[in-house]
Amino acid sequence: MKHRFSHQRALIRKILTDYKGHLSAEEIYERVLKHEPSMSLGTVYRNLHVLEGMGEIRKLMVKEKALYEGERKPHHHIICTRCGMVKNVYKPAHLKCEKCLSWVHDFTVEEAFITAYGVCKQCKK
Amino acid sequence: MKHRFSHQRALIRKILTDYKGHLSAEEIYERVLKHEPSMSLGTVYRNLHVLEGMGEIRKLMVKEKALYEGERKPHHHIICTRCGMVKNVYKPAHLKCEKCLSWVHDFTVEEAFITAYGVCKQCKK
DNA sequence: GTGCATGCAAAACCTTTGCACCCCG
DNA sequence: CGGGGTGCAAAGGTTTTGCATGCAC
Numbered sequence: 001m002k003h004r005f006s007h008q009r010a011l012i013r014k015i016l017t018d019y020k021g022h023l024s025a026e027e028i029y030e031r032v033l034k035h036e037p038s039m040s041l042g043t044v045y046r047n048l049h050v051l052e053g054m055g056e057i058r059k060l061m062v063k064e065k066a067l068y069e070g071e072r073k074p075h076h077h078i079i080c081t082r083c084g085m086v087k088n089v090y091k092p093a094h095l096k097c098e099k100c101l102s103w104v105h106d107f108t109v110e111e112a113f114i115t116a117y118g119v120c121k122q123c124k125k
Numbered sequence: 126m127k128h129r130f131s132h133q134r135a136l137i138r139k140i141l142t143d144y145k146g147h148l149s150a151e152e153i154y155e156r157v158l159k160h161e162p163s164m165s166l167g168t169v170y171r172n173l174h175v176l177e178g179m180g181e182i183r184k185l186m187v188k189e190k191a192l193y194e195g196e197r198k199p200h201h202h203i204i205c206t207r208c209g210m211v212k213n214v215y216k217p218a219h220l221k222c223e224k225c226l227s228w229v230h231d232f233t234v235e236e237a238f239i240t241a242y243g244v245c246k247q248c249k250k
Numbered sequence: 251g252t253g254c255a256t257g258c259a260a261a262a263c264c265t266t267t268g269c270a271c272c273c274c275g
Numbered sequence: 276c277g278g279g280g281t282g283c284a285a286a287g288g289t290t291t292t293g294c295a296t297g298c299a300c
Contacts, residue, residue: 004254004299025289040257045290047255061186064265066289078232089229101241104214107203108249112241114226121231129274129279150264165282170265172280189290191264 003054008032008039009047016057016070022086024067060115062086076113080120087120128179133157133164134172141182141195147211149192185240187211201238205245212245 003009015031016023023031029044048068051057057070060077063084075088101109128134140156141148148156154169173193176182182193185202188209200213226234 001254006255006299008256038257040259042258042291043256046292049290076226078226078229078234080232081235087232089226101201101203101214101239104203104241106246107205107212107241108243109203109241110206110243112239114237114239116226116229116232116234116237118233118235124233126279131274131280133281163282165284167266167283168281171267174266 003050006047008036008043009050011035011039012044012047013051013056013070016051016068017072019070022060022062022067022069024065028068060086074111076115078116078118078120080123081117082119082123085120085122089116128175131172133161133168134175136160136164137169137172138176138181138195141176141193142197144195147185147187147192147194149190153193185211201240203241203243203245205248206242207244207248210245210247214241 011032012028015028019031025041025044025048028048029039029041032039032044048057048059052059052068056072057068060067060069062079067086069088071088073090075090078087078089079085101112136157137153140153144156150166150169150173153173154164154166157164157169173182173184177184177193181197182195185192185194187204192211194213196213198215200215203212203214204210226237
């Protein structure tokens with residue numbers, strides 16, 4: 001299916017790329033309404049799905065909740081088990097994660113993500 | 126809160142440890158009914174949550190669906206993006222994943238999981 | 251004009267919860 | 276016996292979908 005330009009999709013995409021973090025569908029919807037008060041929540045979900053399929057955004061689950069992010073550079077996530085904070089970390093190129101799994105047989109790794117759980121600086125105080 | 130023994134919880138736990146794979150809540154419920162036809166789905170969910178909190182089972186999201194597994198040895202997951210197959214992989218001890226992230230500052234990594242996406246042997250044929 | 255995209259609202263889906271009763275410790 | 280555990284069913288939150296209309300191409 002060929003996708004056609006829509007103002008709504010562009011706005012959602014912009015919100016996510018501008019916001020350097022992780023937002024839930026509801027939070028995205030709130031921000032959307034400030035610019036396009038008539039957009040519906042259904043459209044937000046539809047476009048999040050499309051954008052995810054196009055590889056423009058990434059979806060992740062944190063504490064049972066779905067979050068979306070617009071960061072396109074390869075990265076991994078560290079998640080604080082106390083406050084739920086999610087932060088991106090960028091591996092030096094020579095530590096590429098796919099290599100960590102090069103010994104896996106009968107499977108062609110295309111992408112590999114690390115999700116690390118622990119305690120952040122703030123919560124450790 | 127102290128947990129007390131229940132046949133229901135023991136059964137769910139056994140189903141997951143015996144089954145070397147990944148099951149959804151509904152699939153677990155189906156298997157439960159063969160042994161305990163009176164158990165309710167609510168009890169399955171309640172116990173999955175308790176067992177997860179006790180660290181006896183692990184929950185993961187694959188293609189928007191929740192799956193549970195009883196494997197307790199540290200491991201990572203490879204997921205086929207075509208058929209949805211999930212397989213456990215066990216890293217040699219000297220490649221422990223936490224070390225991959227030792228350069229991360231201001232965060233104490235307790236556990237780190239790799240989720241690798243790619244194409245499995247079957248789908249590649 | 252064609253048919254993907256949208257707004258709206260209903261529906262589907264998965265999971266949680268309130269309540270009265272049960273039973274482990 | 277006290278309080279966690281259960282069955283049942285209703286409710287909850289999130290996400291999807293049908294339909295008529297709108298708009299990109």
